[in-house]
Amino acid sequence: MNKLTANWNYPTAIKAGPGRIRELPQHCRALGMHRPMLITDPGLAGLDIVTQAVQSCRDAGLVCGLFSHIKGNPTGQNVSDGVTAFHSGAHDGVIAFGGGSALDAAKAIALMAGQNRPLWDFEDIGDNYTRVNVDGMAPVVAVPTTAGTGSEVGRASVITDDQAHVKRIIFHARMLPAIVILDAELTTALPARLTAATGMDALSHNLEALCSPVLHPMATGIGMEGSRLVHHYLKRAVDDGTDLEARHFMLVASSMGATAFQKGLGAMHALAHPLGALYDAHHGMLNAILMPYVLKANQAVITDTMTLLARYLGLDKPGFAATLDWVLNLRESIHIPHGLADIGIPAEAVGKVGAMAVLDGSAATNPIPFTPAQYDAILSDAIQGKL
Structure with a gap:
């Protein structure tokens, strides 16, 4: 072995x-x-x-x-x-x-x-x-x-x-x-674009589990380590699909994310689910693009958690800003679009999806109970790429 x-x-x-x-x-x-x-x-x-x-x-x-x-x-x-x-x-x-x-x-x-x-x-x-x-x-x-x-x-x-x-x-x-x-x-033949999108989906599970207000210390620990594995291995897997070590640990990070979200998910998924149903868009890509906008919207109540994550990842000047910058830099390095308009999500989604997001099961464990109007505001920013 x-x-x-x-x-x-x-x-x-x-x-x-x-x-x-x-x-x-x-x-x-x-x-x-x-x-x-x-x-x-x-x-x-x-x-x-x-x-x-x-x-x-x-x-x-x-x-x-x-x-x-x-x-x-x-x-x-x-x-x-x-x-x-x-x-x-x-x-x-x-x-x-x-x-x-x-x-x-x-x-x-x-x-x-x-x-x-x-x-x-x-x-x-x-x-x-x-x-x-x-x-x-x-x-x-x-x-x-x-x-x-x-x-x-x-x-x-x-x-x-x-x-x-x-x-x-x-x-x-x-x-x-x-x-x-x-x-x-x-997994070695998976194209770079799909490797990037699915890898960010794994990160979204680990991150949203960390942000959930539900007390589940084991899931919190798993979410931390799953995020660290994405930090170290996602770009390697995107850059070289034949890197077996990177591919292996991304599979592990993926399984860890789905284990961690026994603690719950949040607004990324509450928005991604209706968007996927309405526009048949790739789920992982939706979460990848929505990620920084949702983190920013939740900032008031997740700063301590994101600071802890920044320390665990070894980021400079650990805090919310460091974690947000890490997410943005990671997305850019693997060519994730900055806005939902780049993957064909129209402005007309605003005013429709917010009401659907509130009813999605993932909304229940978002750290802030957003209203339909607040979900639509996050979506509007994400469509425009306005962070």
Whole structure:
């Protein structure tokens, strides 16, 4: 075993290290799978990393199917289609393979495989999770190919309700995949632009967890270290996609961010979710652009936390300003646009998205309970690039 190879058991069983995708068949068998369905997105479905994973399962005697009809922001229809494919192939487990969209869709399909209620009945509101027939859920092995959402260690899926044009969070504690493979070799072909956007998404999870007012000391510690890993490794991964050490630790930072946000998220995600639903924009890029504007809006109550983070990162003159400058400099160094207008978000979003943001589940743990008008003001600045 080299220095990057390790097994962890928090928050689930994690098999970390380059080349560990070769263990996929044995981990499927460990969960009782004989007929797994590998779920990925259409961009990955024809690539070697997917075809080889499917073939390795088949060579090991598993009857492995493939499903890839998933949008960049997965929809309820994508989940329904996946459940149909799952039953048509008489599958007994799921391999969630890809970026956040594929992982979220796969976890939702594994949940819905044994349910009699519609998907939206399990939205993360109140005690809806108690409606789940746990015995009907399919086991999941998760294999992320991007370092961003951390969905591989999450207990929820973000799915777009394409009728209402909103993103809904589907939750159950058992949605947490039973086994995760973090193999940096699967991420080396990710283009620099997507490496940057997904890496900033990982940072947004760690940062928003730190800013959440919820008391969860373990999550705070994880968020600090996850932010430090992004500080040291994101630009390296963007500059040289074949840097296995950088790719490895960005995967780790991603998983850490999704573990830390058990503490909650905030206004970055409260705005990014409706923007993604309305304009089908990349979630990680939205968070990357929104980040400094939300930090600035929260400044009055997060200065102590950002000062602590600045000290942990070893920044000069630690304080809120140092952390904000670090975020801005990092974004610039990896070519993240400064304003939402640069990725096609129109001014017309203002006046519409603020009301949606207040209703988003992430708004509940923003350190300041913003009003719709305040959310619209943040969005207006972010569209114009006015910090």
